[in-house]
Amino acid sequence: MANRFITVMFLGGWLAANACGQAMDEYQVKAAFLFNFAKFIEWPSGAFQTAKDPVTVCVLGHNPFGNGLEEVIRGKSIDGRSLVYRQVYDVESANSCQILFVASSECKRFRAVRGTLKPLGILSVGEAEEFVADGGVINFKLEDGRVRFEINVEAAEHQQLHISSKLLSLAQIVKTEKFR
Numbered sequence: 001m002a003n004r005f006i007t008v009m010f011l012g013g014w015l016a017a018n019a020c021g022q023a024m025d026e027y028q029v030k031a032a033f034l035f036n037f038a039k040f041i042e043w044p045s046g047a048f049q050t051a052k053d054p055v056t057v058c059v060l061g062h063n064p065f066g067n068g069l070e071e072v073i074r075g076k077s078i079d080g081r082s083l084v085y086r087q088v089y090d091v092e093s094a095n096s097c098q099i100l101f102v103a104s105s106e107c108k109r110f111r112a113v114r115g116t117l118k119p120l121g122i123l124s125v126g127e128a129e130e131f132v133a134d135g136g137v138i139n140f141k142l143e144d145g146r147v148r149f150e151i152n153v154e155a156a157e158h159q160q161l162h163i164s165s166k167l168l169s170l171a172q173i174v175k176t177e178k179f180r
Contacts, residue, residue, distance in 0.1 A: 040167035047121025058097035
């Protein structure tokens with residue numbers, strides 16, 4: 001019952017904003033999840049330079065969302081921080097992100113550059129089978145036509161991200177040996 005409530009809460013805000021009756025596609029759902037993940041993450045103080053810095057949501061490489069991600073976060077804020085969208089093409093630019101979405105087309109590139117990302121405060125979210133095994137924090141996967149997600153708790157701890165137990169209760173928890 002509690003899991004259903006949280007799932008409804010996750011998508012409810014997005015659905016209300018887009019109540020024109022259109023069916024949501026996979027990337028509309030993923031965009032809504034990215035926004036809502038931010039509500040359930042506590043970043044380390046070093047992830048932001050000032051108390052007013054925005055939460056920067058970035059897409060590495062090809063953007064599969066079209067304008068969908070920008071539309072979902074436009075005008076929104078979390079804990080007094082606005083959300084902004086940025087497209088990034090290199091690791092140096094990705095280091096200024098708090099949420100980094102890595103499309104499946106960029107999975108091999110993420111694996112190659114993961115070690116050069118700053119060591120704290122980046123919530124990496126992917127959509128490839130090996131993403132969490134390669135050190136990503138959250139991975140989307142499709143099951144029975146629905147978007148689900150898994151969380152690599154060790155990768156989150158390595159990035160010094162605190163993930164709410166509410167979010168963890170909705171995820172499949174994946175443990176790896178990479179960060180032990």
